[in-house]
Amino acid sequence: MSDTKKKKVNKRIAVSIVKVLAFVLALIFALTALSYTFFAKEKTGQFSDTKYFYSTVYTNEKENTIQIGLFGNSDLYSAFCPAGMFCMYGYTGTVVAAPRQSASESYYLLNDFLKKQSPDVIVFECDMLYSDYPDDFENGVAKYKSGLPTIRFFNDKTIEEFTEEELSIFKFHDRWKQLILSSPANTDTYMHGYFFSKRVFKNAHRSPYIDENDKVEPLESDVVRYVTLAKELCDEYGIDFALMSVPSANTWSYARHNAVQQLSDELGIKFLDMSIEPEGFDIDYSVDFRDEGNHVNYYGAKKTTAYAGNWFSENYDLTCHRYDEEYSYWLDDLEKMYEEKGVAKGRQFKTLV
DSSP states (O other), X not given: OOHHHHHHHHHHHHHHHHHHHHHHHHHHHHHHHHHHTTTOHXXXXXXXXXXXXXXXXXXXXXXXXXXXXXXXXXXXXXHOOHHHHHHHHOOOEEEEEOTTOOHHHHHHHHHHHTTTOOOXXXXXXXXXXXXXXXXXXXXXXXXOOOOOTTSTTOSHHHHHHHHHHHSTTTTSTTHHHHHHTTOOBOOGGGGTTOOOOOOOOTTOOOOTTOSOOOOOOOOOHHHHHHHHHHHHHXXXXXXXXXXXXXXXXSSOOHHHHHHHHHHHHHHTOEEEESTTOOTTOOOOTTTSBSSSSSSBOHHHHHHHHHHHHHHHHXXXXXXXXXXXXXXXXXXXXXXXXXXXXXXOGGGSOOOOO
């Protein structure tokens, strides 16, 4: 091949490479622009027919007003009522949770949460630390996928979560359906991330695996890493970090409690486990769950919120805003919940401070 032909071939190759790079850069720019505008968390998460509503409602909170940020999955958003805690103790909190939310997703959300909030305490709920039932639930024996061992923190799931967090268009890509169908915006932002349900499942029963023993169901290494990263991030901001388990009759065991307690001890953080029925906590399996034992209903959430709120008051130096005028809207939000959800007077939260 002559030099002239070689130059022409090389030129065509160079032009093709430039075109491909230009296309890729343009695509990245378009995806980024859409993720910060049309598909932004603040806009897309507010639609009633997306499962991500409860994990994005924190974007509605007034800047630097939240004292306690709670991250987890559907167990958490069913069990903790921030407005109820405010009524009882005067503390502000918000729940950042979605069905099957993972520790890595919570870590990414925490980074975003701290851009506009300066909380005193961050809590990770522990059901999300275990993705499924173990092979031998009684003995805490499980087989886990190893992911990609050559890349720390990353496997197929965490790569997907990271991409969705950085480019929200991948998480909220079906928003156009909501607009075409004129889906109404979810007005439950006054719930501060709490999922309300009065449904009573009368056949829930106490788990036989929460009795005290010395068995341990190990946590996956990636889970430990992301919990550790979250704790280190809180340390950087001077925020206390804690772990908490809300009542679950069919996804928790003492083997899991022991593993989380070991991690808490290693990290030097506090751990509240309400699944193992701590002293003074009286869960009623006949009326306090909305399903077979995975999620508490409103009646169970009242107990969980009250117990956790008291635990916060005993373990952290939190300011009570119960009678501060600028926080009065929290009581308005609670009254709205009572009215919208039909909560009888005798079933309402009681002021303790």
